[in-house]
Amino acid sequence: MSQQAPQLNDFLRPGKPLPSDDLMISTALDILNHSPHGQQLTGFVSVNQISIRIMATPQPTTYLPESKLVYVGFNRNNPVSPARFVLMLAGILREAEQESAGIKHPTLNAPLQEHLKVSMAKHEDKVWYMCTVATELNALDTFKEYKFIDELRNMGHGEALDLYLKQEKKG
Amino acid sequence: MLNSSLAGKSSQPSWTRLNREQAHQVLNKLSGNRDAVVFSKESTEVSWRSLPFYTNYRLYRLINYATMPTFSMMYLSNGDEFLTVDGTAAPIYTVNEKDSIRLNEMNVIPYLDFFFTNVQGSEGDIFLIKDPRKMPFMDTLTETQQQSVIANFKPLKVSHDTAAHVYKVTGTLYYGGGLISATIVVTPDGKLAFQDQSLLLTGIHFPYSPHSQHWIEG
Numbered sequence: 001m002s003q004q005a006p007q008l009n010d011f012l013r014p015g016k017p018l019p020s021d022d023l024m025i026s027t028a029l030d031i032l033n034h035s036p037h038g039q040q041l042t043g044f045v046s047v048n049q050i051s052i053r054i055m056a057t058p059q060p061t062t063y064l065p066e067s068k069l070v071y072v073g074f075n076r077n078n079p080v081s082p083a084r085f086v087l088m089l090a091g092i093l094r095e096a097e098q099e100s101a102g103i104k105h106p107t108l109n110a111p112l113q114e115h116l117k118v119s120m121a122k123h124e125d126k127v128w129y130m131c132t133v134a135t136e137l138n139a140l141d142t143f144k145e146y147k148f149i150d151e152l153r154n155m156g157h158g159e160a161l162d163l164y165l166k167q168e169k170k171g
Numbered sequence: 172m173l174n175s176s177l178a179g180k181s182s183q184p185s186w187t188r189l190n191r192e193q194a195h196q197v198l199n200k201l202s203g204n205r206d207a208v209v210f211s212k213e214s215t216e217v218s219w220r221s222l223p224f225y226t227n228y229r230l231y232r233l234i235n236y237a238t239m240p241t242f243s244m245m246y247l248s249n250g251d252e253f254l255t256v257d258g259t260a261a262p263i264y265t266v267n268e269k270d271s272i273r274l275n276e277m278n279v280i281p282y283l284d285f286f287f288t289n290v291q292g293s294e295g296d297i298f299l300i301k302d303p304r305k306m307p308f309m310d311t312l313t314e315t316q317q318q319s320v321i322a323n324f325k326p327l328k329v330s331h332d333t334a335a336h337v338y339k340v341t342g343t344l345y346y347g348g349g350l351i352s353a354t355i356v357v358t359p360d361g362k363l364a365f366q367d368q369s370l371l372l373t374g375i376h377f378p379y380s381p382h383s384q385h386w387i388e389g
Binding site (some may be wrong): 008009010055056057058059061063064065066069071075076077078105108115119122123 | 208209210211213214235236237238239242244245255256257258259289290291292293294295297344346351353364365368
């Protein structure tokens with residue numbers, strides 16, 4: 001076969017050199033600041049003194065263990081793209097904003113229906129917000145190469161994005 | 172030499188859930204680490220399972236049920252020291268040294284499964300295929316791709332190179348969107364190297380991680 005196989009021994013190399021956590025976070029906040037909805041999130045971070053941390057995880061993930069503490073996690077061997085990092089941060093900050101506004105996950109012993117109702121509404125709002133931020137940033141020439149819309153699709157939100165764009169067009 | 176029907180046949184040990192007091196002890200140990208990820212005591216379940224190639228270290232799983240979706244992290248621990256399973260080989264290689272990993276023809280495939288489940292490469296997940304018909308997301312491939320996967324598949328073979336003191340596992344792997352035939356060399360201290368690799372098929376993309384089957388997103 002003429003095509004080259006991915007080099008399996010690369011699999012075992014230590015994590016790729018990355019900018020410092022502080023630099024990744026401040027750059028992402030700076031990028032978010034260029035979008036009106038992203039700006040709302042950065043304002044929320046500074047007003048409420050939200051702590052943002054990066055964690056090393058096997059798969060890309062975000063986590064909100066406390067209302068003023070958010071994590072963005074990714075694999076150091078296979079880091080997420082800057083665009084994905086920005087969108088992941090936007091999503092988890094929106095979740096923190098929900099908590100701050102009193103829209104919290106039901107307690108563990110709440111009925112399943114309540115969990116479904118609240119969690120779905122929270123998730124829908126979060127994804128909708130990510131679609132808005134991605135669309136706003138994608139429209140800026142400065143960030144053309146980041147391909148925010150494509151990245152959002154790669155994250156598995158293609159269906160939500162199509163719905164969002166359809167509704168935006170109507171509006 | 173063992174074939175895939177024998178090697179690694181034993182079923183995966185199940186998770187043992189710690190009671191509240193034991194779980195709090197684990198969380199207290201973890202919170203002593205300055206860089207530890209925060210878990211709430213009220214909503215976190217802590218479980219463990221043994222690993223057949225370690226004597227003193229177990230795999231711990233922490234799940235915070237207060238988030239949607241739930242958030243989980245894995246740790247390798249001897250009950251005192253907790254090493255975060257972070258997606259790189261480093262914590263596994265560290266424990267291999269500390270706990271003197273014990274590999275044999277029966278547990279070398281479970282070791283590889285454990286390794287590949289918890290370590291990603293620059294091109295994402297690596298997946299050791301034992302039976303192409305049971306490969307995750309086989310149904311997301313086109314009919315032609317499915318036939319190619321089955322036709323190109325090479326069953327797992329485990330052998331022990333007594334002169335070099337290494338185990339050699341030959342088989343088919345998924346990595347970087349392709350099926351690759353390769354020999355995985357496993358040294359007595361659990362370090363991996365790949366030899367004789369050849370690309371069998373390209374253009375295979377899983378929608379999720381083939382290990383966690385979780386949506387890969389933030």
